[in-house]
Amino acid sequence: xxxxxxxxxxxxxxxxxxxxxxxxxxxLKNHPRISEKTKQEVLKIAKEIxxxxxxxALSLLNKRINAIGVVVPQIKYHLYASAISGIEKAANEAGFxxxxxxxNELFEREVSIVKELIASRVAGLIVSVASESRDFAHLEQxxxxxxxxxxxxxxxxxxxxxxVVIDNYTAAFQATEKLxxxxxxxxxxxxxxxxxxxSNKRLTGYKSALRKHHLQIDYDLIIHCEFSQENAANAxxxxxxxxxxxxxxxxxxxxxxxGAMLSVKEAGLKIPEDISIIGFNNEPVDLLLEPKLSSxxxxxxxxxxxxxxxLLNQLEENYEELNPPKKVLATKLVxxxxxxx
Amino acid sequence: xxxxxxxxxxxxxxxxxxxxxxxxxxxLKNHPRISEKTKQEVLKIAKEIxxxxxxxALSLLNKRINAIGVVVPQIKYHLYASAISGIEKAANEAGFxxxxxxxNELFEREVSIVKELIASRVAGLIVSVASESRDFAHLEQxxxxxxxxxxxxxxxxxxxxxxVVIDNYTAAFQATEKLxxxxxxxxxxxxxxxxxxxSNKRLTGYKSALRKHHLQIDYDLIIHCEFSQENAANAxxxxxxxxxxxxxxxxxxxxxxxGAMLSVKEAGLKIPEDISIIGFNNEPVDLLLEPKLSSxxxxxxxxxxxxxxxLLNQLEENYEELNPPKKVLATKLVxxxxxxx
DNA sequence: TTTTTTTGTGCAAAGGATTGCACAAATAAT
DNA sequence: ATTATTTGTGCAATCCTTTGCACAAAAAAA
Numbered sequence: 001x002x003x004x005x006x007x008x009x010x011x012x013x014x015x016x017x018x019x020x021x022x023x024x025x026x027x028l029k030n031h032p033r034i035s036e037k038t039k040q041e042v043l044k045i046a047k048e049i050x051x052x053x054x055x056x057a058l059s060l061l062n063k064r065i066n067a068i069g070v071v072v073p074q075i076k077y078h079l080y081a082s083a084i085s086g087i088e089k090a091a092n093e094a095g096f097x098x099x100x101x102x103x104n105e106l107f108e109r110e111v112s113i114v115k116e117l118i119a120s121r122v123a124g125l126i127v128s129v130a131s132e133s134r135d136f137a138h139l140e141q142x143x144x145x146x147x148x149x150x151x152x153x154x155x156x157x158x159x160x161x162x163x164v165v166i167d168n169y170t171a172a173f174q175a176t177e178k179l180x181x182x183x184x185x186x187x188x189x190x191x192x193x194x195x196x197x198x199s200n201k202r203l204t205g206y207k208s209a210l211r212k213h214h215l216q217i218d219y220d221l222i223i224h225c226e227f228s229q230e231n232a233a234n235a236x237x238x239x240x241x242x243x244x245x246x247x248x249x250x251x252x253x254x255x256x257x258x259g260a261m262l263s264v265k266e267a268g269l270k271i272p273e274d275i276s277i278i279g280f281n282n283e284p285v286d287l288l289l290e291p292k293l294s295s296x297x298x299x300x301x302x303x304x305x306x307x308x309x310x311l312l313n314q315l316e317e318n319y320e321e322l323n324p325p326k327k328v329l330a331t332k333l334v335x336x337x338x339x340x341x
Numbered sequence: 342x343x344x345x346x347x348x349x350x351x352x353x354x355x356x357x358x359x360x361x362x363x364x365x366x367x368x369l370k371n372h373p374r375i376s377e378k379t380k381q382e383v384l385k386i387a388k389e390i391x392x393x394x395x396x397x398a399l400s401l402l403n404k405r406i407n408a409i410g411v412v413v414p415q416i417k418y419h420l421y422a423s424a425i426s427g428i429e430k431a432a433n434e435a436g437f438x439x440x441x442x443x444x445n446e447l448f449e450r451e452v453s454i455v456k457e458l459i460a461s462r463v464a465g466l467i468v469s470v471a472s473e474s475r476d477f478a479h480l481e482q483x484x485x486x487x488x489x490x491x492x493x494x495x496x497x498x499x500x501x502x503x504x505v506v507i508d509n510y511t512a513a514f515q516a517t518e519k520l521x522x523x524x525x526x527x528x529x530x531x532x533x534x535x536x537x538x539x540s541n542k543r544l545t546g547y548k549s550a551l552r553k554h555h556l557q558i559d560y561d562l563i564i565h566c567e568f569s570q571e572n573a574a575n576a577x578x579x580x581x582x583x584x585x586x587x588x589x590x591x592x593x594x595x596x597x598x599x600g601a602m603l604s605v606k607e608a609g610l611k612i613p614e615d616i617s618i619i620g621f622n623n624e625p626v627d628l629l630l631e632p633k634l635s636s637x638x639x640x641x642x643x644x645x646x647x648x649x650x651x652l653l654n655q656l657e658e659n660y661e662e663l664n665p666p667k668k669v670l671a672t673k674l675v676x677x678x679x680x681x682x
Numbered sequence: 683t684t685t686t687t688t689t690g691t692g693c694a695a696a697g698g699a700t701t702g703c704a705c706a707a708a709t710a711a712t
Numbered sequence: 713a714t715t716a717t718t719t720g721t722g723c724a725a726t727c728c729t730t731t732g733c734a735c736a737a738a739a740a741a742a
Binding site: 399 | 727
């Protein structure tokens, strides 16, 4: 009716009906002490003027908004897109909205985003830290303020909070073992930057598998590089020129595996005949590559759901967890054409 | 200091210093009437107790939060991921946060998301409607309430609001013409659902190009199907069995083009020798396909930035646009191996 | 010295909704 | 008829911050 006007308030209803604010409030909440007649009248006018409760005012009362802050490196990574869907589902079911923010792997950005979210009084935070981040004062402050926090995917050992991660050690162990069983002997590992914990966990799993099968660990075959496809492609070129040419590559991510594939093909080598390749993340694109890329599937959606659950637990009245839980989710190696049998 | 406590307020500072609330407020905002001494003291305590202004209270005063609601079908679509980055950048520069929500192409979800965002009192909405949506009462309500709204990518003619779209007609026209110039004569169009306006615009462009070059429009070669890869693959199978086998396919999206590629290969046909293929969106995956997929590149990031700008304009004091602007962005056909020369 | 101006603070309302407490009217119990 | 209970509403404080107005003290001008 009144375009460009202020949104209708309960005041409005109260005035029209000649009752008090409290009565309107109670009528809308179906309070038992309010007469049926009054309730009907209030509801009628509310509908008439398209009244919607002002969440802002409610939030001020509750001292927090009805939303969970989600901080991820990049939403375009398949894993995060899935995780966000999982978070969204679980959060909505519990009546929460989510505020998604991306750090683009930048530490500065992460700090300011977290500050912003705190200032907006989100009910809690679900975070996967930027690869750049090494100082976690901003997250410690979140804890100090008593704001529920859950970390997922990327762990961060100094922070004592609930976490959901995948079993990176076992995942890499199994993938490596699979390569060994299929006859590979010189398995390269294309790792992420050396400060990234999940990369290091995988590296450990990789080494353990080699040891278990009495294979030499050749440090020329372990290469650290930034996450991009391009960096991986360059690193692979180096690998192919190394003293002992690899007959398999285990890459930290599918993006890196793809980079590796490109370089391998460019060098005139055949996948998987000359070199087998396994990636991580099981991105949809894997199915479209030639050969189809084998990959470690991570339960992103589930990870998001669980992370949310852990956060919701903290929001419970009587929560008092002394030893925050750390859920470790299992992965599944998806074998495709890039693997020789 | 006080873990699990309520966040510190200005009250706290005022009490400690024995001054009034207003003085604290003014000191923090560097009001000229406050003495330098008082300012220093206030600032000192503020830092000490880690005071952060409560955005909620501010928002209540301003009658809106410091955030823009962004509603998209799915964040995992490359176009939307880029657009979101563009929106985020522009919004942050203007001091706004963004709240991203995905509809998963569901009408119901879209309606409830929009309701939620309105109730949260976002400063404005940037929306790309779900493919399912045909009724736009929820968006009309946004307008009626005087909340700034911008539509992007997916147009919706009955809504008189600022829009940013790409020139779908010309994009399809040029792509079709390119196919014709490279010698194709039976060009199929793999369209989206018939109610989707941008699909229809592209269809019109496709037809115009055929007409311009005096080619017959063969309605057996125009197929409507849902957006998924699988549906496109099935539709393509049908196409390949049709009376007049196509020698080129223009697909509504890269996902659909990929579906088509799979079916074409499965049928034992060669791309581009037997059939040329062009998609839309220029997704990163295009480069990884064999053959590399040609595609119409859409300026997603830019689209997001412009959409945000149009929204910010509406937030200006004296905004009074009678004829809401519609920005039409140009696309660029990226020619790759899937196209014969 | 008296009047005017400047400087530094405080009071109180506003923004929208919730809720414990109080109170009157209606109903039930004695 | 009197007391006890139930039922329906309203008052006012609360959440946190901003800001126009008022007012006293200090400084400047007359």
